[in-house]
Amino acid sequence: MKIVLDAGHGLGTPGKRTPDGEPEWAFNNTVLLAAEAALAAFKDVRILRTDDPSGRRDVPLQERTDRANAWNADLFVSFHHNANTGAWGDWGGTETFTLDARRANPKSADLARILQPAIVRAMGLRDRGVKKRNLHVLRETHMPAVLIEGGFMDSRTDIRALRDPARLQAQGVAAASAIAAWFGLTKRQPDAAVPAGQPGKQFRLATGTFPDRRSADNAAAKLRQQFGWTVYVKEGN
Numbered sequence: 295m296k297i298v299l300d301a302g303h304g305l306g307t308p309g310k311r312t313p314d315g316e317p318e319w320a321f322n323n324t325v326l327l328a329a330e331a332a333l334a335a336f337k338d339v340r341i342l343r344t345d346d347p348s349g350r351r352d353v354p355l356q357e358r359t360d361r362a363n364a365w366n367a368d369l370f371v372s373f374h375h376n377a378n379t380g381a382w383g384d385w386g387g388t389e390t391f392t393l394d395a396r397r398a399n400p401k402s403a404d405l406a407r408i409l410q411p412a413i414v415r416a417m418g419l420r421d422r423g424v425k426k427r428n429l430h431v432l433r434e435t436h437m438p439a440v441l442i443e444g445g446f447m448d449s450r451t452d453i454r455a456l457r458d459p460a461r462l463q464a465q466g467v468a469a470a471s472a473i474a475a476w477f478g479l480t481k482r483q484p485d486a487a488v489p490a491g492q493p494g495k496q497f498r499l500a501t502g503t504f505p506d507r508r509s510a511d512n513a514a515a516k517l518r519q520q521f522g523w524t525v526y527v528k529e530g531n
């Protein structure tokens with residue numbers, strides 16, 4: 295099974311960021327990496343990324359779909375996070391897109407119906423359902439294709455899930471499980487589904503101590519801008 299995983303946009307894509315400046319690609323990438331690691335536990339799976347894994351280049355949509363088609367992929371999955379107005383608001387939720395029924399590969403809708411509830415459970419956000427939309431990556435791919443909007447970057451509720459790497463990783467693992475179920479994939483060996491790393495452990499990176507809030511916020515903004523990391527400022531003694 296040849297699976298294309300695609301993290302939407304790039305680190306520098308204008309507009310595709312939270313009201314605080316965190317780039318959408320970084321959220322999408324965290325989900326993608328977890329999905330990729332989880333899918334590696336299954337037999338006969340090959341993965342192709344159609345975005346730039348460093349995030350530096352926003353690969354044009356045509357290039358993404360051309361590569362997927364040339365590779366003759368069996369599935370195209372694009373990971374995104376939504377925005378409404380770009381200013382903080384009270385909307386929110388998870389949705390999965392396929393092309394409209396007339397033109398979409400019928401298998402896309404089957405997968406979307408499995409994916410959507412799995413992603414909703416993983417993110418713990420409102421279920422906005424499976425939707426149809428005429429999007430380039432859905433229209434121009436010659437294989438079943440879905441696009442997941444994991445949550446809203448400009449939502450006061452959803453942002454807590456988006457800033458929690460464990461939740462984004464859970465989203466990726468949920469996507470992988472749904473894809474595996476849909477393809478009928480079998481594991482390489484029992485219990486091989488645990489992603490690389492030490493189960494149950496997390497490692498955090500602390501970058502510095504600042505005398506005032508403004509300096510800390512400025513440094514955090516720089517790190518988000520340059521590296522696309524999820525960065526937050528914690529007050530303490």
Ligand SMILES: [Zn+2]
Nearest residue numbers: 302318374375
């Ligand atoms: Zn997007």
